Amino acid sequence: MVNIGACVKEPGSTRNNKTGSWRTFKPILDKEKCIECENCVLFCPEGCINKDYDIDYDYCKGCGICAEECPVKAIKMERG
Amino acid sequence: MVKKVFTSNRAVAEAVKLARPQVVPVYPITPQTTISEYLAQFVADGDLKAEYIRVESEHSAISAALGASGAGVRVFTATSSQGLALMHEILFAAAGMRSPIVLVDANRALSAPLSIWNDQQDTISERDSGWLQIYAENAQEALDAVLIAYRVAEDRDVLLPCMVCIDGYFLTHTVEPLEVPSQEEVDRFLPSYNPYAFLDTETPMSIGTFTDPDYYMEARYAIEMAMEKSKEVMAKANQDFAEIFGRKYDLVEKYRCDDAEIIIVAMGSVCGTIKDVIDSLRNEGEKVGLLKIRVYRPFPREEIKEVLEKGSKVAVIDKNISFGMGGVLYNNIKAKTNAEVYGFIAGLGGRDITTEYVREIVEKTKNPTREIEWIGLKKEEV
């Protein structure tokens, strides 16, 4: 049954849609090299890098912005 | 309850004051203008505690109303003709988003040619929008309809917006005696608004999403069901209204129909004139009656069939035209009943439907030469 007016009462329910299946390349972050500048955290369109620099691969679309913006090249894009 | 002498515009403003909406976005347009002015004065004097938004167009008026309604409050707006037409896409959005907005439309002809005078083309052209529609015959009905509109629109089984239609100038600018209910009586009739969807940071929800083909039809079917249910809700509201205020309304009003050989069908202020003519004709031995359609949406199919399928001829007066097809109400009646129906286009652009014209309509129904006739047309000007 469609909600009245097609309103959605569960906030953030796009979390049910795992966009990780979209990607061709996947970022691998080397925490040893990481200087915790927060670039990748701020610039990820999905917001799927948390403050501990763990990447949520359920949602990562593999756009490569994080790898591109990392000032110390701690992120490499690999197939998968 | 107080006896007053008001125009329908003033009556509507009083009803709004009593209904206590919290946000009133409104844009002026002839002949609705004085509604927006009375409300502004009420707010300025502290008699109506509402946020009055002086929007910059009717499109923004209905948009702000929908935004405010989405944020969980009762709202009101009013417009006419060009303004209603400008609101068109948002009217559909409001019904689709199941927002119980109440809007008063001062019925006025649509441009072009430009006209500020009355006909019902504007609201009838929004009949597919999903809005409920009530047509008032006089100032008392106008006031009462606004209160009933809120009660029905906000019902959890309905949740559809409602427009109350009042004929421009004939009602909006004509003073009539009426009874204005007390706040206490209105509070008994109209509970406070309890929204289904609302914007609140404690319970976040998303209102106005998009649907792909997997969901859209069900959302629309839900509106159809709500429109059907609204008949029942309206009947209960009318009953409660009668108990509290002493005035009984139904979806239709039958005037001297019982043994009528000809029944006239019409909506709005012209019904007052028609009733007068019927009384005269009855005195002359003619058996004529009136079926007034008060609630046009939901369309009162059963009530209409019950009155019109008893063998009388039917004359439908339309203050609108669907080019090539005759009047809209005529088409509706013809489609939904098996009566012998004749259509009459009259009163467009404010041309008065006089008692002579009503008599002419009765004569032409007795001896029809064609199915659809335009009444009062100046043949030499055509």
Place this chain on the structure above:
Amino acid sequence: MEISEKEFLAPGHRACAGCGATVGVRLALKALGKNTVAVSATGCLEVITTPYPETAWDIPWIHVAFENAAAVASGVERALKSQGKDAQVVAFAGDGGTADIGLQALSGAMERGHNLIYICYDNEAYMNTGVQRSGATPYGASTTTSPHGKESFGEDKPKKNIPMIMAAHGVPYVATASISYPEDFMKKVQKAKDTDGPAYIHLHQPCTTGWGYDPSKTIELGRLAVETGSWILYEIEDGDFHVTYRPAERKVVDEYLLAQKRFKHLTEEERKRIQKNVDAICTEFKI
């Protein structure tokens, strides 16, 4: 500056990989926090975040139509006020829903002085419907309705200057921003929040699909726009204008233009003309 660590825009939305709009919204909401109600115009952002039965918004959100985000936001703001609720109302609309079809509603809302923040995410065309030109499409860009061809070099009109139009309305806080300068942007969102009355932020947002570049370069492109003087970061506080970022050494526009497919067709002469226009504006702003 209190920046929330929480995400108020959930992942799983349908944005293109490398979308700049969602970066902008995430940053804005981090600066605004939980006590926020969002209003969207029809467009990329609205469509990617709310495919029924899902929503990416973790805050209350409403969408009605394309041209009325500001009008809807006006109604929401007043409704919240009438209920004694102090949530911040923020309207998000694209350049189309702001500069073109949305201009009337925006003008009305700003003139009435509602306490709301309007953020235009400007990707310089009607992106959601497939890259048609808008009033914000820059001079020389090729879009599907201003395509380059034998008889045309693309968009032949300059960008409509909405921030200045807002300043002319007397909006107490007006700013331009870029997703590639997140601290500058978030500071401006904070200032907008602290403003009593309306605030307008025009957010430049590169679009990988519409502009034609590799998705990983979204932030880089935004940076190039600013570093070449093609997009200037400034704010106007109660009529007081100042630039908030000056590149140490302004790059030539070719670096920005040649990085995007939508400008690749331009001749050297046309690019020189663009450089000249940029030079003139930058001289005026001392960039």
